[in-house]
Amino acid sequence: xxxxxxxxxxxxxxxxxxxxxxxxxxxxxxxxxxxxxxxxxxxxxxxxxxxxxxxxxxxxxxxxxxxxxxxxxxxxxxxxxxxxxxxxxxxxxxxxxxxxxxxxxxxxxxxxxxxxxxxxxxxxxxxxxxxxxxxxxxxxxxxxxxxxxxxxxxxxxxxxxxxxxxxxxxxxxxxxxxxxxxxxxxxxxxxxxxxxxxxxxxxxxxxxxxxxxxxxxxxxxxxxxxxxxxxxxxxxxxxxxxxxxxxxxxxxxxxxxxxxxxxxxxxxxxxxxxxxxxxxxxxxxxxxxxxxxxxxxxxxxxxxxxxxxxxxxxxxxxxxxxxxxxxxxxxxxxxxxxxxxxxxxxxxxxxxxxxxxxxxxxxxxxxxxxxxxxxxxxxxxxxxxxxxxxxxxxxxxxxxxxxxxxxxxxxxxxxxxxxxxxxxxxxxxxxxxxxxxxxxxxxxxxxxxxxxxxxxxxxxxxxxxxxxxxxxxxxxxxxxxxxxxxxxxxxxxxxxx
Amino acid sequence: xxxxxxxxxxxxxxxxxxxxxxxxxxxxxxxxxxxxxxxxxxxxxxxxxxxxxxxxxxxxxxxxxxxxxxxxxxxxxxxxxxxxxxxxxxxxxxxxxxxxxxxxxxxxxxxxxxxxxx
Numbered sequence: 012x013x014x015x016x017x018x019x020x021x022x023x024x025x026x027x028x029x030x031x032x033x034x035x036x037x038x039x040x041x042x043x044x045x046x047x048x049x050x051x052x053x054x055x056x057x058x059x060x061x062x063x064x065x066x067x068x069x070x071x072x073x074x075x076x077x078x079x080x081x082x083x084x085x086x087x088x089x090x091x092x093x094x095x096x097x098x099x100x101x102x103x104x105x106x107x108x109x110x111x112x113x114x115x116x117x118x119x120x121x122x123x124x125x126x127x128x129x130x131x132x133x134x135x136x137x138x139x140x141x142x143x144x145x146x147x148x149x150x151x152x153x154x155x156x157x158x159x160x161x162x163x164x165x166x167x168x169x170x171x172x173x174x175x176x177x178x179x180x181x182x183x184x185x186x187x188x189x190x191x192x193x194x195x196x197x198x199x200x201x202x203x204x205x206x207x208x209x210x211x212x213x214x215x216x217x218x219x220x221x222x223x224x225x226x227x228x229x230x231x232x233x234x235x236x237x238x239x240x241x242x243x244x245x246x247x248x249x250x251x252x253x254x255x256x257x258x259x260x261x262x263x264x265x266x267x268x269x270x271x272x273x274x275x276x277x278x279x280x281x282x283x284x285x286x287x288x289x290x291x292x293x294x295x296x297x298x299x300x301x302x303x304x305x306x307x308x309x310x311x312x313x314x315x316x317x318x319x320x321x322x323x324x325x326x327x328x329x330x331x332x333x334x335x336x337x338x339x340x341x342x343x344x345x346x347x348x349x350x351x352x353x354x355x356x357x358x359x360x361x362x363x364x365x366x367x368x369x370x371x372x373x374x375x376x377x378x379x380x381x382x383x384x385x386x387x388x389x390x391x392x393x394x395x396x397x398x399x400x401x402x403x404x405x406x407x408x409x410x411x412x413x414x415x416x417x418x419x420x421x422x423x424x425x426x427x428x429x430x431x432x433x434x435x436x437x438x439x440x441x442x443x444x445x446x447x448x449x450x451x452x453x454x455x456x457x458x459x460x461x462x463x464x465x466x467x468x469x470x471x472x473x474x475x476x477x478x479x480x481x482x483x484x485x486x487x488x489x490x491x492x493x494x495x496x497x498x499x500x501x502x503x504x505x506x507x508x
Numbered sequence: 509x510x511x512x513x514x515x516x517x518x519x520x521x522x523x524x525x526x527x528x529x530x531x532x533x534x535x536x537x538x539x540x541x542x543x544x545x546x547x548x549x550x551x552x553x554x555x556x557x558x559x560x561x562x563x564x565x566x567x568x569x570x571x572x573x574x575x576x577x578x579x580x581x582x583x584x585x586x587x588x589x590x591x592x593x594x595x596x597x598x599x600x601x602x603x604x605x606x607x608x609x610x611x612x613x614x615x616x617x618x619x620x621x622x623x624x625x626x
Binding site: 147150151154158161162165170171173174176177180181184185188191192195198199 | 621
């Protein structure tokens with residue numbers, strides 16, 4: 012390990028955090044975008060190095076200022092966190108690389124540096140959540156990323172973004188404050204904020220009422236931030252009216268990071284220490300997951316705006332992730348974690364393709380897509396590959412996680428078959444809503460009054476295709492995400508290593 | 509059981525619910541934000557309360573005093589951070605309300621929904 016390697020967990024957060032304010036100063040055209048993209052790619056490299064370390068089985072802890080716990084603040088990157096760091100920084104880099112023309116189209120040049128600065132703050136905040144090993148620091152990073160996310164969502168030209176972002180701000184703040192209450196109650200009972208310390212000390216006070224209340228507050232608060240059905244109402248409008256590049260970024264990572272905190276708390280801190288936590292967790296979250304899959308998919312069937320349609324599909328996908336986790340088994344958690352990776356690939360590719368479409372089409376209503384496949388064949392083909400992965404067709408990344416999910420459900424025995432039925436129904440509904448888009452784009456004739464449209468800009472299209480091919484690559488060779496997910500699942504079930 | 513002796517916690521719970529009620533029930537966006545601020549302030553009280561020990565003083569070493577009881581300063585430091593977060597959230601929220609007023613000419617949730625539906 013070289014000297015720099017040891018500092019990687021801290022650099023993951025510090026680099027975007029420090030460059031964010033500098034980006035606001037880069038007024039000349041395009042410079043801010045170049046700086047933000049370079050920073051994002053740099054964090055992606057750091058995440059790759061951390062993931063390589065996690066694959067090699069190293070524990071990558073970091074003591075800020077060399078103060079050890081319980082006095083100092085600790086960072087810790089486990090396999091689960093490393094996998095999500097890859098998703099997060101990768102999603103940000105893809106969106107920025109491809110997004111220049113789209114940003115130019117939607118945001119006037121003078122405000123671009125501010126928008127990109129907020130973007131880097133989101134990146135820093137979400138990375139901070141993933142590397143932090145301290146309950147209160149997670150709250151602070153959560154708020155950094157949330158506040159910046161509100162700016163991203165509200166940065167677009169559509170005025171309907173404003174009520175959407177206000178709703179998001181209200182619900183996001185309530186979720187984070189619930190989490191803060193839970194952390195406060197735990198601090199009251201254990202006297203520490205370090206997750207590893209909490210895990211050790213909570214045994215003595217477990218099953219006292221404040222700890223149970225804390226578990227409730229934390230689970231509900233984070234459920235709100237992760238858009239768990241029925242707490243998802245902020246998500247569809249927020250995703251729909253965010254500038255297209257921002258949607259690619261947020262849809263790939265934002266809710267997954269909240270799920271990371273939710274799973275870390277529920278499994279690492281509470282699981283071994285609270286009586287019957289396993290049953291309560293499953294009984295509380297499994298019905299929500301099932302309803303989320305069925306209801307959100309059903310709504311997606313009738314949506315006419317393709318961004319809103321995909322946003323509702325995201326709510327359903329959060330359901331799949333929770334369903335895996337609520338089986339409380341190694342296989343189920345592996346499925347849940349792997350689905351976070353695979354879904355980010357699929358949704359990333361889909362929203363990238365949507366961004367390409369938005370460059371040329373007058374609007375993203377379904378009717379305006381008529382004949383799009385003839386004029387933008389490359390874009391629509393990438394869209395279909397992303398869609399197949401979302402459905403879970405063999406040979407794509409989505410298939411891997413669905414396969415693991417179904418295997419985990421069947422382990423449960425009789426009731427498991429019901430879950431299998433739910434998963435299959437959800438996938439069939441995904442076939443239906445993706446097909447609606449494909450049908451209009453491929454088989455409906457464009458009206459004569461439609462302006463001539465061409466393919467999206469080359470760089471944008473190239474990045475979209477890399478993401479689409481990524482779905483196929485990770486579908487044929489899933490060893491990377493499965494290894495990280497399985498390690499992460501073992502860590503969650505066995506406590507900290 | 510000394511219920512009144514825990515009155516700090518009652519204040520916390522009541523304030524929390526008042527704030528939450530305003531967020532949920534009011535349609536005026538400014539009133540919602542006020543509710544949100546009260547909601548957050550309640551949590552600040554929870555943290556401050558838990559650090560206090562009766563008879564406890566500020567954690568400063570004094571000359572010739574060896575048996576001083578100190579209150580825990582850490583929750584106050586934590587809540588200082590949370591207050592900053594709360595102020596930023598309120599400021600951003602108010603900024604959004606100003607933009608909504610510019611675009612829609614109203615700060616009432618129902619009016620805005622009405623306008624969007626047209």
